[in-house]
Amino acid sequence: MTFSIVAYDVKSASWGVAVASKFLAVGAVVPWGRAGAGAVATQAAANLSYGPEGLDLLAEGLPAADVIERLTAADDGRDSRQVGVVDAAGRGATYTGPECMDWAGGLAGDGFAMQGNILAGPGVVPAMAEAWRDRADEPFAHRLLQSLTAGDQTGGDRRGRQSAALRVWRAGAAYGGQLDLAINLRVDDHRTPVEELGRLLDLHDLYFGTPDPSTLLPLEGALADEVTTLLTRLGHETLDAWAGTENFEERLVPGKLDPVVLEQLRNSLP
Structure with missing residues (x-):
């Protein structure tokens, strides 16, 4: 019911998650992250504990693939889960349980993990990966959004559209410089949530962008x-x-x- 990208940007030392779904307020469920540790997307029959528990494992220094192995091994419902992880070093890993509804699957590589379930077809995730690779020179948050947009334009969630979210973590990058959540944008219920997310990101740049x-x-x-x-x-x-x-x-x-x-x-x- 969801497609997402979890990624790391070495230039800004940032971790981020962008996600969209035919699901109310997907940003309240899927994206988790911690500056210096990594990021997690938990979806399908989402086990929300994968978020905080995965971040704790990442903070201990475990690679992304090992984090997924630990999370799923301890979960009797793993066959219906989907999770993507990027660790502190930018290594990506993704998991799709065999009982996730078609089309379901993911791709992972250096700096990213992409996954989706109940998608329009097998072309959604590769389109996201292509957009991610083609926009390496763009600011990190916009690169995440472009990847999500590519998935949306390729069909996205085959049930339709409802919500989207974009979160980025970077040390001391929150408003006022005290916390690490640099961007936290959610579109909880909208006819074109990914487009609306883009409008909100432009506003975020306007108000909170760093002067050149x-x-x-x-x-x-x-x-x-x-x-x-x-x-x-x-x-x-x-x-x-x-x-x-x-x-x-x-x-x-x-x-x-x-x-x-x-x-x-x-x-x-x-």
Whole structure:
């Protein structure tokens, strides 16, 4: 009833899961991860304990294939389970129980594990793998989304569409820098959930993306005067006050101005 990708990005030291399903709020069930340890997708007749127990095993340093072996060996219902794991070193492994409903199966390789069940056909997972490999230069979260989109466009869950989710873990990457959950986006009930997930990811980039140092503008002279005028017309005394109201505080840089923030500030005028 679900298709997913679990992956590791060596460039950003991030682990992520993207998933879609004809199932309400699939993001509450399938994706699990921990920065520095790895990530897990548990699905089909999902055993939710595979998530936390798998992460504990990964944190002990077990390879992905060994984690799956340990989880399934202890589970009498393993024949109806499906699970994908990527470990701290980026090794991927996937398991599909023989009683999972057709079409069901998966692919795993260096840095990824992809799996699905009750799919439109055997072409869904290979399409996801092709998209993943073809988009190696894209930011990690967008690469995950493109892989999920490829699966969706190849037929995805043969029962239809309902929900999707995207989660990424990276050390200290959560809002405020205290926790590790860098991205946590869910579409719980929607006619086109993967498309909606893409819209949410674009918004996440807008509000929480890291400013490009090479594009930052000195906040002085004519630009400073323009910003002051714009803020006054919008009823704000400082840029910090406006950014806090509009949720752009993560893009503020002392003495500089992110062009993304400038564009949003200019577009805020009625």
